Amino acid sequence: MSGGSLIVYIIRRILLMIPTLVIVSALCFVVIQLQPGSFTDRYLEDPRMSPETVARLERQLGLDRPAWEQYSRWLWGIVRHGDFGFSFFANRPVSGLIGEQLMWTIIISALTMVTSWLLAVPLGIITAVKRNGFTDAVASILGYIGLAVPNFLVALLLVALVLALGGRQVGGLFSPEYIGQPWTWGKFLSFLNHMWIPILAIGTSGVAVIMRQMRANLLDVLHADYVRTARAKGLRERIVINRHAVRNAINPLISIAGLSLPELINGTIIVSIVLNLPAIGRLLYDSLLAQDQYVAMTLLLLTSLLLMVGNLLADVTLAWVDPRIRYG
Amino acid sequence: MADQVDVRVDASHSTDNETHTLAPVTRSPLQLAWRRFRGSSLGMTGAVILVLLYLMAILAPFLAPYNITTQHSRFVHHPPQPIRVLHEGGLMRPFVYPMTQERDPVTFQRIYVADTTSPEPLRWFVRGEPYNVLGLTSTWHLFGVEEGFVFPLGTDRFGRDLLSRMLVGSQVSLSVGFVGIIISFSIGIFVGGVSGYYGGLVDTLLQRLIEVMLSFPRLPILLALASIIPARWPSTWVYVAIVAVLSIIGWASIARVVRGQVLAAREVDYVQAARAMGLRNNRIILRHILPNLTSYLLVAASIALPGYILGESALSFLGLGIKEPMTSWGLLLKDAQSFEALRLYPWLLSPGVLIVVSVLAFNFVGDALRDAADVQTR
Numbered sequence: 215m216s217g218g219s220l221i222v223y224i225i226r227r228i229l230l231m232i233p234t235l236v237i238v239s240a241l242c243f244v245v246i247q248l249q250p251g252s253f254t255d256r257y258l259e260d261p262r263m264s265p266e267t268v269a270r271l272e273r274q275l276g277l278d279r280p281a282w283e284q285y286s287r288w289l290w291g292i293v294r295h296g297d298f299g300f301s302f303f304a305n306r307p308v309s310g311l312i313g314e315q316l317m318w319t320i321i322i323s324a325l326t327m328v329t330s331w332l333l334a335v336p337l338g339i340i341t342a343v344k345r346n347g348f349t350d351a352v353a354s355i356l357g358y359i360g361l362a363v364p365n366f367l368v369a370l371l372l373v374a375l376v377l378a379l380g381g382r383q384v385g386g387l388f389s390p391e392y393i394g395q396p397w398t399w400g401k402f403l404s405f406l407n408h409m410w411i412p413i414l415a416i417g418t419s420g421v422a423v424i425m426r427q428m429r430a431n432l433l434d435v436l437h438a439d440y441v442r443t444a445r446a447k448g449l450r451e452r453i454v455i456n457r458h459a460v461r462n463a464i465n466p467l468i469s470i471a472g473l474s475l476p477e478l479i480n481g482t483i484i485v486s487i488v489l490n491l492p493a494i495g496r497l498l499y500d501s502l503l504a505q506d507q508y509v510a511m512t513l514l515l516l517t518s519l520l521l522m523v524g525n526l527l528a529d530v531t532l533a534w535v536d537p538r539i540r541y542g
Numbered sequence: 543m544a545d546q547v548d549v550r551v552d553a554s555h556s557t558d559n560e561t562h563t564l565a566p567v568t569r570s571p572l573q574l575a576w577r578r579f580r581g582s583s584l585g586m587t588g589a590v591i592l593v594l595l596y597l598m599a600i601l602a603p604f605l606a607p608y609n610i611t612t613q614h615s616r617f618v619h620h621p622p623q624p625i626r627v628l629h630e631g632g633l634m635r636p637f638v639y640p641m642t643q644e645r646d647p648v649t650f651q652r653i654y655v656a657d658t659t660s661p662e663p664l665r666w667f668v669r670g671e672p673y674n675v676l677g678l679t680s681t682w683h684l685f686g687v688e689e690g691f692v693f694p695l696g697t698d699r700f701g702r703d704l705l706s707r708m709l710v711g712s713q714v715s716l717s718v719g720f721v722g723i724i725i726s727f728s729i730g731i732f733v734g735g736v737s738g739y740y741g742g743l744v745d746t747l748l749q750r751l752i753e754v755m756l757s758f759p760r761l762p763i764l765l766a767l768a769s770i771i772p773a774r775w776p777s778t779w780v781y782v783a784i785v786a787v788l789s790i791i792g793w794a795s796i797a798r799v800v801r802g803q804v805l806a807a808r809e810v811d812y813v814q815a816a817r818a819m820g821l822r823n824n825r826i827i828l829r830h831i832l833p834n835l836t837s838y839l840l841v842a843a844s845i846a847l848p849g850y851i852l853g854e855s856a857l858s859f860l861g862l863g864i865k866e867p868m869t870s871w872g873l874l875l876k877d878a879q880s881f882e883a884l885r886l887y888p889w890l891l892s893p894g895v896l897i898v899v900s901v902l903a904f905n906f907v908g909d910a911l912r913d914a915a916d917v918q919t920r
Contacts, residue, residue, distance in 0.1 A: 237754045242766070250772045362901035364852050366859055367894045370878055377885040385881060480761035484856055488879065498762055499860065502769040514766060517759045 299508030330417035338428025360422030369415035416481035431463035472528030585910020603673035606706035614701035714870035726792035734800025755794035768862035
């Protein structure tokens with residue numbers, strides 16, 4: 215396909231995202247409004263706060279206005295100034311609060327994705343080529359188990375294992391001495407030392423899915439005529455597999471990558487809560503419990519956006535890798 | 543195997559070169575699917591495990607040595623008691639060594655020391671606390687000890703027996719899936735059916751809604767919905783609410799697929815015939831289109847079910863799900879959330895085994911059903 219129509223396609227997809235995002239944000243707002251009570255309820259029981267003070271606070275935070283007005287002001291603020299509202303709990307703008315957390319969420323998700331692909335694709339190839347062998351059996355059992363273990367349980371098990379072996383490098387991103395320090399080699403090593411648990415925990419199910427899919431795809435392709443042709447003209451088996459078979463079997467995996475994104479985001483959220491990582495999981499959880507409505511809404515909106523952008527990226531990559539794909 | 547038998551029967555009909563004529567065996571698609579399912583060893587293993595798990599859930603209070611709310615305050619964070627058969631070099635019936643609490647003289651930590659001089663034999667059918675199973679009240683428990691206590695998997699921070707809590711917790715964890723599937727499939731079939739059958743503006747609007755539902759990442763919206771449930775609700779209401787929350791998330795993907803199938807079925811001859819005969823629309827959907835989707839829906843249900851078990855466990859684990867005094871596997875794992883607990887009381891992780899086993903069994907059955915029914919999913 216020509217470059218021009220791809221760009222048109224991307225622009226059209228982005229434009230289509232906007233109404234979806236507006237509906238998503240409205241639904242999020244409805245859900246948040248359905249929560250019983252409100253943020254200021256906690257102060258009503260506080261003897262240091264008079265009911266008048268609470269009422270004034272409510273007015274200050276805009277909570278006394280009707281729900282639709284709160285919503286439209288919030289939405290207008292995003293459109294107009296990129297202002298995602300104000301965190302009642304942290305007493306600062308939402309955008310300042312979540313910037314770094316969002317960055318870490320994306321970094322952790324991306325690291326997990328890359329690692330799981332680097333693991334799963336070769337495993338899928340090996341199990342397909344050596345079908346019904348020992349590796350295949352072990353990998354398929356591990357694949358089944360990988361799909362059945364919830365990711366927070368993987369995290370707990372790994373932490374328990376490390377603690378039982380006398381390790382202390384669990385939770386957080388770095389060892390305490392590196393917090394707030396500039397990046398050095400030592401800090402990077404400490405980062406990796408802390409990262410392998412969340413990566414494994416979030417990535418387990420993804421590895422299982424990709425591995426099975428890769429195996430199935432490759433098995434389909436291995437019977438194709440052009441693979442037989444490649445063998446018949448005397449190419450070495452390695453080249454037949456790597457150049458001819460794998461090259462064609464890997465394309466469907468790109469759409470799997472798009473489909474596995476929600477799982478990746480879910481995993482990052484729950485694992486970051488368990489392991490005290492500065493990703494959006496803990497913030498989302500706390501803001502929901504504290505009824506810090508703009509933080510919760512912004513996070514819900516951003517995770518959907520992340521999902522949509524990820525899906526778009528997957529589709530675009532697919533179009534770029536596979537020239538046969540056309541968009542009408 | 544089953545396929546080969548059937549193929550041979552067919553072949554004898556078409557070629558007529560067999561000396562004896564086999565009676566034409568006709569099997570319904572259901573019988574064929576059942577034969578294929580039986581041929582899958584993983585699927586059968588999964589099915590057997592599931593039957594055992596659900597029996598376990600039903601009989602849980604009888605199998606459990608104690609009630610789930612009984613607090614043994616002298617045995618807080620009691621470690622698992624291994625069940626032994628060797629005492630002072632001699633073989634005897636299965637027993638446990640009673641454990642007593644002591645303080646570590648240096649760290650003042652609470653430690654349990656096994657008293658190896660007085661083994662306490664395990665007995666079948668012991669009288670214990672009263673419970674209720676299937677409307678019957680009884681005090682018989684499957685096993686127990688006559689003196690002292692037995693905690694095969696240890697106790698939690700209130701001294702409640704973990705094994706008993708795991709067994710009874712399975713009632714919640716295993717039922718959430720079934721109830722959730724029934725609700726979300728009802729919504730999904732209704733919305734998908736309407737959307738696919740009527741088409742037009744209704745279809746467009748419903749498709750948009752489904753798209754929005756699918757563009758939510760599951761966990762964040764689950765958390766948000768679960769946070770709506772008022773904290774003062776009793777635990778049975780919370781249970782119903784959690785199932786509802788899980789179903790609200792689950793229906794969209796089913797609706798999308800049902801729509802596609804209904805759209806295709808709408809053009810089939812017998813549906814057109816039914817319409818020409820003047821049948822009412824909902825009758826056509828229910829009597830002529832849906833029966834053809836049964837095998838598909840069954841497979842989709844068995845594949846979707848583990849998602850509900852995992853969803854419930856994640857919610858309860860984060861403290862937004864099932865509420866005390868009810869319990870579930872996820873809620874039990876919540877006790878193991880702190881690094882402190884993981885280091886000192888690793889046995890609190892044991893409910894995870896049941897989550898993994900049940901999801902594994904459902905996945906085995908789901909895969910085997912899919913192969914047996916020979917429908918394309920996912």
